[in-house]
Amino acid sequence: MKTATIIGLGLIGGSLGLSLKDKKLCDCVMGIEHSEKSARRAMELGLVDGITTLDEALDKSDLIVLATPVDTIPTLAVKILNRIRRDQILMDMGSTKQELCELTAMHPNRGRLVATHPMWGTEHSGPEAAQHDAFKGRTVVICDREQSDADALQAIEQLYSAIGMPIKYMSAEEQDLHCAYISHISHITSFALALTVLEKEREEEHIFDLAAGGFESTVRLAKSLPQTWAPIFLENKYNVLDVLREHIHQLQILRRMIEKDDRQGLVEAMQRANKIREILK
């Protein structure tokens, strides 16, 4: 691949730029960034080799990558597919897929799109948050692979393999459902936990002094960028609401056990929860 252009040079797009450059997967990695300040920082940090425009990318890039907030990806994808050539590939890195796959389903150039979700992120954002080797060892989900042209799919599979990511195939529906459980709900509970503590603990000094490691790890995701996560929750609304309902239900069961001094019930519920140990080991 000669030239790739990444649209959106934040945590995800910036880290991909570093991976492509570090592994020498492209001769030239360009970036498109609507914030001038972020574009400048991305250049200073060496995330990309240059800043370009969509017109130029459509003219010269072999690969165009969408790494913008998820609510902007579907319409951007359609607009790019409208103008893409048969020798070019479009890839997205968004956290939700159903809207994207629905909007592009009947597009005559749908085959040039490969819909991907690399399962990596941190609570930090912007070009400064980009990391070398960010994706290494993490799973990447490729959605609705049968909708992508064989050559485009193969090129993207090679790209992710080269940066060290095992590949998992799913439908867009499956991916959005599982991500609601595995990723989106963790962020919601973390935000809610931060709000709970901030609401009650007006004397910040106590949080600061007492916060042990447990609190820091459960609340870490509450530092995440609202402009990234609000669109994810809304794009994946029905799955997220379903999980949230179940989560509140589980909290209410634990609450009732505490109210009734049901020690045995609490121990048994926590023993069931302990099974997560075997799964995550």
Added chain:
Amino acid sequence: MKTATIIGLGLIGGSLGLSLKDKKLCDCVMGIEHSEKSARRAMELGLVDGITTLDEALDKSDLIVLATPVDTIPTLAVKILNRIRRDQILMDMGSTKQELCELTAMHPNRGRLVATHPMWGTEHSGPEAAQHDAFKGRTVVICDREQSDADALQAIEQLYSAIGMPIKYMSAEEQDLHCAYISHISHITSFALALTVLEKEREEEHIFDLAAGGFESTVRLAKSLPQTWAPIFLENKYNVLDVLREHIHQLQILRRMIEKDDRQGLVEAMQRANKIREILK
């Protein structure tokens, strides 16, 4: 201090044994452990110099430390205070304090007790979970210090300072309230999150493959020992229920915003949650 005896050689008691030995704060560190297997492991791991009995500890130890599950601490403390000498000190390391301080309030030997809560722990348990330098840099809370004799208080302050812990003073009421927010609620949400995911994600393969760093950190505490945490939640019942109510309320607010596609509301709520970043930095 010549001899210390630690009752309960799990994560907390075992780590204290290592700290006392590493820093040479006692000539001899003994342990009492009701599980024979744990006693043997504690000896093999070098957490203590020997295993003893309560009678012998009351005869020979300068310091007796309670590091057993919180629901056993208050009555054990009373029984030990009944027999303690004026040259001996009793200290506890439990996560809740009101019951302990209430039960010992009028005891003629109350002054020999120093009620402490070192703010450290992990999701692991038993002698194997003990760590060198575990407490270093973490805050320790000393409760109702005015109830302890000056010499006992000073000795314990010196002990914690020597193992690198800044000291914070609080009433038992304050400590239990703050710990409900900072520590206990994190565990409850983590257990509930694990149960939510395990309930819905029957195909464990997906959890295993997709679980990104965010999920692992929010769910880490769900690996904790039920026999440790059930007593903590019940001992601190009213504070825990109060926080849990607020947390469910915050989740419901976020849920309603997602239902109504209230993007602006979501962004603003998450921006408020982001303030946790400044507090924890």
